[in-house]
Amino acid sequence: MIWQLFWTFFKIGAFTFGSGYAMISLIEREVVDRHRWFEREDFLDQFTLAQSAPGPFSLNTAVFVGYRVGGWRGALAAVVGLVLPSFFIILMIAMYLTGFRENTVINAAFKGIRPCVVALIAVPCVRMIQKLNLPQILLALAALAVIALLGVSPVLLLVLGALLGIVLAFMEKPSSTGDSLGDEPDQSDRP
Amino acid sequence: MIYLQLFLSYLKIGFFGFGGGYPMITLIHNEIVMQRGWITQAQLTDIIAVSQMTPGPIAINCATYVGYTVTGNVWGSVLATTACCLPPLTVMLLITIFYKKIKNNRFMISALAWMRPMLVGLIAATALLFLNRETFFDWTSVLIGVVCFVAVWKRVNPIWTLLAAAITGILIY
Numbered sequence: 442m443i444w445q446l447f448w449t450f451f452k453i454g455a456f457t458f459g460s461g462y463a464m465i466s467l468i469e470r471e472v473v474d475r476h477r478w479f480e481r482e483d484f485l486d487q488f489t490l491a492q493s494a495p496g497p498f499s500l501n502t503a504v505f506v507g508y509r510v511g512g513w514r515g516a517l518a519a520v521v522g523l524v525l526p527s528f529f530i531i532l533m534i535a536m537y538l539t540g541f542r543e544n545t546v547i548n549a550a551f552k553g554i555r556p557c558v559v560a561l562i563a564v565p566c567v568r569m570i571q572k573l574n575l576p577q578i579l580l581a582l583a584a585l586a587v588i589a590l591l592g593v594s595p596v597l598l599l600v601l602g603a604l605l606g607i608v609l610a611f612m613e614k615p616s617s618t619g620d621s622l623g624d625e626p627d628q629s630d631r632p
Numbered sequence: 633m634i635y636l637q638l639f640l641s642y643l644k645i646g647f648f649g650f651g652g653g654y655p656m657i658t659l660i661h662n663e664i665v666m667q668r669g670w671i672t673q674a675q676l677t678d679i680i681a682v683s684q685m686t687p688g689p690i691a692i693n694c695a696t697y698v699g700y701t702v703t704g705n706v707w708g709s710v711l712a713t714t715a716c717c718l719p720p721l722t723v724m725l726l727i728t729i730f731y732k733k734i735k736n737n738r739f740m741i742s743a744l745a746w747m748r749p750m751l752v753g754l755i756a757a758t759a760l761l762f763l764n765r766e767t768f769f770d771w772t773s774v775l776i777g778v779v780c781f782v783a784v785w786k787r788v789n790p791i792w793t794l795l796a797a798a799i800t801g802i803l804i805y
Contacts, residue, residue, distance in 0.1 A: 487731070500724075527696070561784055
């Protein structure tokens with residue numbers, strides 16, 4: 442079972458390029474349809490929680506699937522399986538690309554790629570703004586200003602945001618919390 | 633000493649990596665480029681591009697790359713990658729174990745909801761940082777940026793967009 446977990450997530454780690462959409466369905470197919478480790482609804486429920494934990498969400502998914510199937514050893518096997526393929530690929534690139542980088546063709550390619558990377562970062566940002574209400578947009582602008590102009594640590598802002606949320610929850614009446622973690626932002630653009 | 637610094641830096645990035653990929657770039661930029669100066673902003677841009685074209689999450693790819701670049705050996709990579717994975721692994725294990733209790737906790741829901749605008753601010757700050765003379769050094773590069781934005785907005789696969797940008801770069805420069 443441990444070996445199966447490792448192998449399943451090794452495959453997922455080796456074949457998930459770019460956007461999150463492809464990955465969700467790939468994991469779902471392996472975990473729900475093929476191995477029947479989870480009921481579909483149960484899986485999607487846990488998946489929503491995985492999105493709210495820190496870290497890449499493929500990693501978080503590996504942890505919860507691994508744990509539910511094979512305890513902490515299962516979680517470890519799934520995580521190692523997930524990370525190994527890209528680890529070796531990037532290691533190769535880190536070892537040999539530095540030499541390649543001087544190559545004029547590669548250099549020209551990266552000149553074209555860099556503006557594209559900015560676009561890749563900007564698109565999810567604009568999509569997320571569309572999902573905020575006015576006070577949240579103002580808060581986002583304030584966060585942007587203090588990071589960009591004053592160089593405040595992003596970590597500090599995240600902690601402040603969490604504290605603000607907790608304080609606001611204290612002030613609200615307990616009965617008014619109908620929503621659960623279900624309405625997370627659109628994560629489709631996560632790499 | 634450098635190994636300890638590397639470990640601590642990536643532990644921090646992993647622990648505060650809410651929202652995954654793009655918000656994590658901001659954390660990485662702040663920690664690795666601004667505070668530690670281990671890689672340059674141009675190198676980080678290259679890593680992001682490479683991460684998009686290879687499998688695996690950006691944050692982890694970046695940890696592997698920076699670990700090697702900073703120490704010059706494989707163990708630096710292993711250390712940074714492990715450090716980056718440890719906090720999410722621990723937190724997610726706790727969440728899975730206490731799943732039923734956490735699921736509808738209103739304090740957690742509210743905390744997460746109010747971290748969201750901060751995350752947007754974070755990503756916007758990163759996007760602004762990359763809007764520099766080094767990246768957009770002539771009108772063609774501005775045009776590539778705009779076309780890519782529209783393409784990604786229309787949900788063209790990022791890998792194809794990057795490849796097209798790379799080919800354009802080779803043809804023009």
